[in-house]
Amino acid sequence: MVRTRIAPSPTGNDIHIGNLYTALINWAFAKKNKGSFIIRIEDTDRTRLVEGAEEKILSSFLAYGLDYDEGPGKEGKYAPYRQSERLSIYKKHADELIQKRAAYYCVCTKERLDEIRKIQLTEKKVPRYDKHCLTNQVEVQKQIKKGTPYVIRLKVPEHKKIVAEDLLRGAIEFSSNDLDDQVLLKSDGYPTYHLAVVVDDTLMEITHVIRAEEWLSSTPKHILLYEAFGWQKPIFVHLPILRNPDRSKLSKRKNPVWASWYLEQGYLPEAVLNYLSLMGWSHPEGKEIFSLEEFIRVFELKDIKTSGPAFDQVKLEWMNGEYIRNMKHETLNMKLLDFIGPQYPKELVEKTIPLIQERIKKLSDYLPLTEFFFKRPEKYEIDMSKYKDILKKVGEKIETVTEWKSKEIGEAMQSVATEVGMKNSEFFMMLRVAITGKKISPPLNESMEILGKEESVSRVKSATTPES
Ligand code: GLU
Secondary structure, three states: OOEEEEOOOOOOOOOEHHHHHHHHHHHHHHHHOOOEEEEOEOOOOOOOOOOOHHHHHHHHHHHOOOOOOEEOOEOOOOOOOEHHHOHHHHHHHHHHHHHOOOEEEEOOOHHHHHHHHHHHHHOOOOOOOOOOHHHHHHHHHHHHHOOOOOEEEEOOOOOOEEEEEEOOOEEEEEEHHHOOOOEEEOOOOOEOHHHHHHHHHHHOOOOEEEEEHHHHHHHHHHHHHHHHHOOOOOEEEEEOOOEOOOOOEOOOOOOOOEHHHHHHOOOOHHHHHHHHHOOOOOOOOOOOOOOHHHHHHHOOHHHOOOOOOEOOHHHHHHHHHHHHHOOOHHHHHHHHHHHHOOOOOHHHHHHHHHHHOOOOOOHHHHHHHHHHHHOOOOOOOOOOHHHHHHHHHHHHHHHOOOOOOHHHHHHHHHHHHHHHOOOHHHHHHHHHHHHHOOOOOOOHHHHHHHHOHHHHHHHHHHOOOOOO
């Protein structure tokens, strides 16, 4: 039984788009194998907690359709799924490591740690705990009994080769000499990530630990823990980190990185997931656009490439546009209404769809193009005053159109253009601005047909005499 998990820390505004990618792969792999996908909230770093982040993360996963089988609010047999509610479990396991002599107590003060760090840095050494308390455990325990605050540290053996097997990267060798005696349990009783992740992945029977590459360097510490507990290791899969097209890391400073930002901009969840699925992986038939069901069916974990894939917003926008283009009118209507809000009349939105479906790439492109259907232009992109007489003529002419259809409207307007001897390009630009306020708009005749005769006539006539 495959069990995968995503383990977000509620330390930001939302989930990072890179974490959404990791979640997608975990989710799809669980679905593919009829297994379970678990969300575990890793909230043990109390200093970095952001209020409301957990709710936001969970709602973003659901907004993208990445439903979970177990997690906060969906308590299964491995509950609780929030690490802050599992403190006694970590304590018990930290004690077990002490008993097994794989960990030790440490009462070093922050001042002492800062001091040795400073010295190591001036000696150009990698700062690391100097095992001061390890050789002093009897004394240290006496101090702890008297109430001195303490932490529990991992006892990293010397000169040990640690091999991490990664499904994508093969065997990666680490030397224990490069590892610090990591704090496992902090003086506030909270575990660090390393202890909590190993304990939880084991107790929650996670079979595949699929996470971002940045955690690879922590894996040897985790392996030491698995070995100390005598536990079987999960299969490790370290996914590539998404990069900008210029290879730099996606970062909050330079990019919109929050998953919900994309939805707020009118990207469709299915398009974003489709795009993300192509990060480091390609469809065996070279297809770019495919459903999530198809992805689940055809993808294989082992085929993911580890060289940092480029997350290109321009490409994503193109793909989103393709999704919009291929959508049934009815579906697009529904999505647009959801996006722009209930104050826009459904029937009118529906009529505009054939005019804009090919033109928009994101749902947020809709209103700037179509606002004029819902309210008269308040400003005009060109000066209309010089067209007063011509527009009056156009108004009178189109008033006589009996069949209010785009073709007839176009013919009527063309006849005025010919009559007044104006260049077509200028004439129709003037009309477009009179009707829509803008120089660029959906097709004019069709737009006028939708607006209706009365409204169109009135706009043409009033463009040069703005209401006060
Ligand atoms: N809490 C870690 C994070 O924020 C989880 C890392 C892991 O998946 O092991 O990404």
